[in-house]
Amino acid sequence: MANPKIDFLYLNENDMIEAGVTDMLGCVNAMEEMFRLLKMGDFRMGGAGNNSHGIMMVFPEESPFPNMPVDGPDRRFMAMPAYLGGQFDMVGMKWYGSNSQNKQKELPRSILMLTLNDKDTGAPMAHMSANILSAYRTGAIPGVGARYYSREDSRTVGIVGPGVMSRTAFDSFMTVRPGIKRVQIKGRGKKSMQSFIDYVKGKYPTVSEIVIADDIEGAAKDADILFLGTSSPTGDINEYPYVKEEWIKPGAFVCCPAAARFDDDFILNRARNVADYVPLYEAWAEEMPYPAYHTIPIPAVHCMDLMADGRLAKDQLEDLSDVLTGKLPARKNEDEIIVYSVGGLPVEDVAWGTIVYRNALEKGIGTTLNLWDEPYLA
Structure with missing residues (x-):
């Protein structure tokens, strides 16, 4: 039966909070x-x-066009488009x-904004504020790793760079390891450190x-x-925040x-290197x-890069999903140091956005907007 009318749900930031x-x-x-679902292959990016x-557009360092922005930090x-199947079954x-x-x-x-679309027609289903959504899904990925x-007896968390990302990551650490009692903070400015302290307190x-x-x-x-969450200019790797192996507690999750x-000798010979999703890094290596x-x-x-140099074996970078599916043990011994990289994936936004959207529908939250009653150019 033909039904050309298209409405979609708009969720502003307050709506998103109310929807969970x-x-x-x-x-x-x-x-x-x-x-x-990533491990199963039930997704597309x-x-x-x-x-x-995703696909990124950047600006030139100089431009002959006066209105064109130029590059900057x-x-x-x-x-960042994606489809995620399973219980989500959503494009966004x-x-x-x-x-x-x-x-x-x-x-x-x-x-940031997130749009969810009907997987068959492409019609918009929701358009939502995504700053908080993105911050929480970014913070939750460290929580999955920490889980x-x-x-399990983790009591102390070190935070380098007490910004928004560190707050939501700390939320996830407290969610999966509620026995945490101590926080050690290294920041650049008093304002950001005090803001983080006030947040935790x-x-x-219980901290x-x-x-x-x-x-x-x-x-x-x-x-x-x-948790290493500080921003840094790219280009000169010597400017990146450096962590010496001797500073890291045996058995720590980094x-x-x-x-x-980190020192290459540590990465090559003693660290257990884990990625949230290895194919993402393979894609970056190609792009x-x-x-x-x-x-x-x-x-x-x-x-x-170390693999490209022939210095690191492919199996020395593990995929988180191999632990989730039981292919690899979560811990091989109590003293191993895990270095866990988090890159960020569009399917994360679609996953959490879909759940929040469905919560909003169930609770009657948000504003219904009309795209058209009948398409002018059908």
């Missing part, structure tokens, strides 16, 4: 299921191998613009010790979970969703000029 976007336990569980992070636009795309100068306008560095790789009264570390070594010392650098680590400062990208 900040439910970290639900988000961690959704991300874990998403990884299982962009790129020739269906594993691309974090200045880009990106489209996150679209965002990013510019570090937004902070001068009291805006987030990136402003399996961190020691206000939300987690009894909060310590400001003078350096990365101080944040890493005796930490069961170490989570790296941002720039991080980016070698060595890709100069452009994307995540440790698993460096692992791909």
Whole structure:
């Protein structure tokens, strides 16, 4: 039966909160299921191998056109399309613009929206604010890793770079390891550190010790979970935050969703290197000029460069899904140090966005908008 009318649901930021976007336990569980579907192959993303992070548009360093923006820190636009099957069975795309100068306008560095579409017709089903959604799905990926790789008796978390990403990651750590009692923070400015301290104190009264570390070594010392979430200029790897092996507690889980650098001897011979999704890094290796680590400062990208050099064996970079599906053990021994890279995937946004959208439908949240009653050019 013909039904040409198309309505879709618009969810602003407050609607998203009301619909449960900040439910970290639900988000961690959704991300874990998403990884299982990735392993099964019930998904699609962009790129020739269906594993691309997205398509990015950047600006030139100089332009003869006066209205064209020029390159700058974090200045880009990106489209991140994906289909995810299973219980989600949804197509969507996150679209965002990013510019570090937004902070001068009291805006987030990136402003994000997510659109969900009917998988058959392509009609929009929802258009939603995605800054909080993206922050929570990004924070939940470390939580999935910590659920399996961190020691169950974890008590101390080290945070390098106490920004928004570190907050949601800490939420996920507290969700999967509620016995955490101590936080060690290394930040660049007093404002960001105090904001993070106030956040932890206000939300987690069971955390009894909060310590400001003078350096990365101080944040890493005796930490069961170490989170490296600081932004860093790319290009010169010597400028990336450096963690010496001797600073890391035996048995620690080291989570790296941002720039991080370790000694090659450690990565090659003693670290257990784990990626959230290895094919993403393989796609980056194909899409980016070698060595890709100069452009994307995540440790698993460096692992791909080391493979290209013939120095690292392919099986020395493990995939999280192999633990989720029982192919590999979560821990091979109690003292191994796990270096866990987090790259970010469009299917994550589709997974969590779908659940929040369905919550909104069930609760009558959001504004229904009309695309057309009948298409003018049918």
